[in-house]
Amino acid sequence: MLKSKKNIVNEISKLKKEKNAIILAHFYQVPGIQDIADFIGDSLALSKISEQNNAEIIVFCGVLFMAETAKILSPQKKVLLPDLEAGCTLVDSCPPDEFSKFKEKHPDHIVISYINCSAEIKALSDIICTSSNAIDIVNSFDENEKIIFAPDKNLGAYINNITGRNMVLWEGTCEIHDLLTIERVLNLKDKYPDAPVIVHPECKAQILAVADFIGSTSKLLNYTKHSKSERFIVATETGIKHQMKKHSPEKEFFIVPSDENCMCNDCHYMKKITLEKVLQSLEEEKYEIKLNNKLMNDALKPVKKMMELSG
């Protein structure tokens, strides 16, 4: 017999207490998952929480690279990902063997990698950044430092533009953000001319060029909380709307659609996580993230460097 949503939520809550587990959820998760999470946030916030809390089990409602990062930061904890197919196009766009060869072609460059990459790419990097702290991390290096930025070329180009650097960019993209077009943004702007356009920096340069505000998911959320505007055009994944609406129920949010037949641009990887899978994950303690010690140690150094710099 199918369990009701209420029963599933109750069972999750009971198991969490019995097993000393916590649930972390990224802003791009479906509302039902965000509502049962102990902590909701962007990659940087969730990385910090996974390291700082006393839980023995972390159920990571996000995608594989996020659960790997939690494991790297807390190797003594059991980190579970409710669906192992929750991947990421940015990870797929940067295979470690090809990236190693790319690095060899630029032997005098240091490597700054966006946290949206595999553990193997982290291990090949000098320092990690998130979309919240990327500009500060890049600016922490001397302006003459030669830098490779991987894997997101849109984020890298945006940082080059802001900081005046000339970082060599790996040609990766997040397909969810990269599919958004300036035409779709301008269509919404025609309809709602008073609404500021707020954009995640994984979007293309043409979209960033018309933005009133550019920032990570947590910065976009903060902007909507504190802005006097009553409506917003939001260029990022759909999941963020749930928190925006929760914090500002009187405001309106128009998510830029990725195609004309669909008013949604969901990350299908993020949306693989369901309440049923979270319950199963807690019951059977699956799927446990396991990484070999050398990889964890090598990936930890650049992640720790970022944490030290970003406070």
Ligand code: SF4
């Ligand atoms: S939204 Fe983009 S970067 Fe985030 S998990 Fe999905 S594919 Fe990866």
